[in-house]
Amino acid sequence: MTPFDLPPTETRDASVQAKLADLRSLLLQHHLDAYFIPSADEHLNEYLPAAKQRRNWVSGFTGSAGDFLVGNNEAWLFVDSRYYEQADLEVDPHLIHISKVGLDDHKTLEETLEDLGREAIKTGKNFRLGFDPFTLSVSQYRDFQKRLEPCGTVLVPVPQNLVDQIRLQPHWAEIDPLPQVGHSNVFSLTPDQTGETVEQKLQRVREKLEKKNAQLLPVTKLEQIAWLLNLRGTDIPY
Numbered sequence: 001m002t003p004f005d006l007p008p009t010e011t012r013d014a015s016v017q018a019k020l021a022d023l024r025s026l027l028l029q030h031h032l033d034a035y036f037i038p039s040a041d042e043h044l045n046e047y048l049p050a051a052k053q054r055r056n057w058v059s060g061f062t063g064s065a066g067d068f069l070v071g072n073n074e075a076w077l078f079v080d081s082r083y084y085e086q087a088d089l090e091v092d093p094h095l096i097h098i099s100k101v102g103l104d105d106h107k108t109l110e111e112t113l114e115d116l117g118r119e120a121i122k123t124g125k126n127f128r129l130g131f132d133p134f135t136l137s138v139s140q141y142r143d144f145q146k147r148l149e150p151c152g153t154v155l156v157p158v159p160q161n162l163v164d165q166i167r168l169q170p171h172w173a174e175i176d177p178l179p180q181v182g183h184s185n186v187f188s189l190t191p192d193q194t195g196e197t198v199e200q201k202l203q204r205v206r207e208k209l210e211k212k213n214a215q216l217l218p219v220t221k222l223e224q225i226a227w228l229l230n231l232r233g234t235d236i237p238y
Contacts, residue, residue, distance in 0.1 A: 013092040016060045020095065022166045023058060023070055032130040033120065034113075035162055037068040042134040043222050049235040051181040054163035061090050067109050068096075071116070078109045110147050117151035126154045133157040184234040194230045201228050 027035055041052035046064050055068045059077055063086050066079040075096045079087045087098045100106045120127035144155055167178045191197045209217055219225055
């Protein structure tokens, strides 16, 4: 979807406002001060099937990268220089603060969370940050722990994604049903298309393992699995 394909601004902003209200209701139920919505899905992909585009669905921002933070009274979208103009086109600044990371006076996600944690400490409370543990890498989680916990932030994993919970509510399921995922057929490409057979690729990987004196290589990125095994699907257009 491009900015030219988007629904009228008033309709889009009203939808985002309603989604934020529903999400904030869940924050209260889980005793959270904020909820972190990254661009990534459970496989840490950048390009996602429609069912996993949670940040896009809640915020209205359709860029392939950018993090979203929703608090009980405010919300923040964090984008890099590739998306400065797109964020201005797609996001209502009355509903969501746009943080253009890299510009003066625009804070990063971590800096914003540090500030929120310190403000909470002043009131004698910890700042409870909810997140889906399946959409956060181990390294990012450890970085959050190192930077945020000293500032009074408590990391609260919520196993069932809150955005998914909203999308399954009857009023949203009726007007904007959650798309299915994982239903396209997996198909093989021929060596003429890929340049090598699966056996040849595996042999090259094993040669690299031997040079590194390693016995095992876990391969978890979907695009790497697809390349290595010459397999493709159509859940993600490209």
